[in-house]
Amino acid sequence: MGSHDPDVAEQKRLRARALEIGNTLDVGAEDELRHLLECRFPEVRRLAASALGKLAPRRPNETLVSEALARVAETDDHPQVRQYALKALAKYPVASISLLDRLRDIARDPNLRDYVRAAAAETIAEAQKANRQAYARKHHWCTRCHRIIGEEEFMKGMELFGKPYCQHCLDERILESKNFELVVDDAKTRRTEDGTAVQSLGERRIADFLAQKRIAYVYDERYRMAGDVRIRPDFYLPEFDLYIEYWGMDTPEYVANMKKKLFLYQRAGKKLISLSFRDFNRLEALLEEKLSRYIQL
Numbered sequence: 001m002g003s004h005d006p007d008v009a010e011q012k013r014l015r016a017r018a019l020e021i022g023n024t025l026d027v028g029a030e031d032e033l034r035h036l037l038e039c040r041f042p043e044v045r046r047l048a049a050s051a052l053g054k055l056a057p058r059r060p061n062e063t064l065v066s067e068a069l070a071r072v073a074e075t076d077d078h079p080q081v082r083q084y085a086l087k088a089l090a091k092y093p094v095a096s097i098s099l100l101d102r103l104r105d106i107a108r109d110p111n112l113r114d115y116v117r118a119a120a121a122e123t124i125a126e127a128q129k130a131n132r133q134a135y136a137r138k139h140h141w142c143t144r145c146h147r148i149i150g151e152e153e154f155m156k157g158m159e160l161f162g163k164p165y166c167q168h169c170l171d172e173r174i175l176e177s178k179n180f181e182l183v184v185d186d187a188k189t190r191r192t193e194d195g196t197a198v199q200s201l202g203e204r205r206i207a208d209f210l211a212q213k214r215i216a217y218v219y220d221e222r223y224r225m226a227g228d229v230r231i232r233p234d235f236y237l238p239e240f241d242l243y244i245e246y247w248g249m250d251t252p253e254y255v256a257n258m259k260k261k262l263f264l265y266q267r268a269g270k271k272l273i274s275l276s277f278r279d280f281n282r283l284e285a286l287l288e289e290k291l292s293r294y295i296q297l
Contacts, residue, residue, distance in 0.1 A: 014044045022051030027058040034068045037085075042078040049081065053088030066095035070102055073120070079113040082106075086119035093130035100127055107269040117269030124267075132158055142166040144173075162230075202246045202280055203234060209284050210235070213297060217244075231264055242294055244273045244287075 018036055021029045033055070036048035049072060052065055069092075072085040086106070089096055096103065106112065107120035132155075140149050143163045157165035157173075165173055190198050192207040196219050203219075210217045218236045235244035243265065247258050265272045273290045275283065291297060 011041045011044065014039055014041060015047060018044055018047035018051050022047065022054045025055060025058055027055055027060050030055060030060040030065065034064065037068055037072050042076075042081050045072065045076065045078070045081045046084045049084040049088045053084075053091045056088075056091035062092050062095040066092045066099060070096075070099050073106060074102065079116050082112070082116045083119045086116070086123050090119075090123040090126045093126040094134070096123060096127035097131045097134075100124060100131075103127065104267055108266045114269070114271065121267075121269045140164070142169050144169040200246070200248050202248060202275070202277060202283060205283050206235060206244060206246060206275070206287060209287055210237075213291075215239070215291075215295070231261065240271075240295055242271045242273065244275065247274065247276045249277070 014036060018033065020026075021033055030052070033048045033052050037045055037052075039045055039048070049069060052060075052069060055065075066089060069085045069089040073082050073089065076082050076085065086103075089099070089103075103120050103124045107117050107124060109117065140151060140154050141147065142149050142153075142165050143157070145166060145168070147166050149164060149166045153166055153170070154164045157163055157170050160170070161173060190201065190204045192198060192204050192211065194207070194211050196207055198204050198207060198219065207217065207219065215237060216239055218238060220232060220234060221236065222230050222232050223236060224230050233243040234246050236242075237244070245258075245261070247254075262272075262274070271294060273287070275287060275290075279286050288297060
């Protein structure tokens with residue numbers, strides 16, 4: 001296909017136009033950008049999505065723009081176009097609140113690229129933040145004692161635990177959390193080859209395997225998922241943004257918490273390797289098999 005090809009010329013013209021609108025922040029060209037989102041050239045669609053994100057401070061029609069971007073994020077056959085549509089959609093957090101269910105479907109779709117699901121998770125986080133702020137302006141009461149509280153108390157509770165608390169109940173909740181962590185720390189009675197204190201033989205074998213493979217890991221630390229949700233994975237591999245959970249029991253309460261945790265990973269679009277005490281006899285072999293899906297060992 002030579003430079004004289006009409007398709008090449010048309011693509012260059014539309015590409016230049018999308019870049020121009022994004023650079024000049026011409027809010028009057030909003031309709032044109034939404035039309036370019038349906039262009040047959042992926043690069044033009046990507047640039048149009050990016051330009052719509054840049055227009056957000058100029059307050060275009062957020063309902064129309066967000067719906068157009070969401071449609072692209074759901075249906076476009078080019079992953080990068082989907083990613084850019086989601087990144088642009090994150091600039092319209094209030095309008096994205098009504099799209100949360102659709103965004104969650106994208107974030108947990110295993111058939112999509114990791115970077116697409118990660119972009120969906122970030123957009124979800126922005127929409128949830130906007131939703132909390134809108135909620136805070138209307139409702140201010142403590143989750144536990146139902147006392148009316150101020151916005152500062154509300155936001156502090158949401159930041160720490162994802163629920164509103166008055167200061168008294170928040171202090172109690174923090175103390176409970178610290179006591180729980182003390183119980184967990186007291187259960188760390190086994191040492192790995194590199195000196196890490198862990199809770200079980202299964203976790204020790206996982207840690208030793210990772211150390212032997214020279215894979216850096218963080219054990220039993222809290223991480224923030226999409227929005228204000230915090231999670232405490234058994235192992236996190238920062239180099240690969242990969243989580244490992246070792247499910248050590250099968251009591252009803254433990255299984256219920258396991259299912260909740262699995263849902264949080266899925267909703268945030270995170271890469272997770274699940275192992276169980278039932279895998280104990282072949283733990284290293286199974287871990288190696290599952291790791292090889294993400295890492296070249």
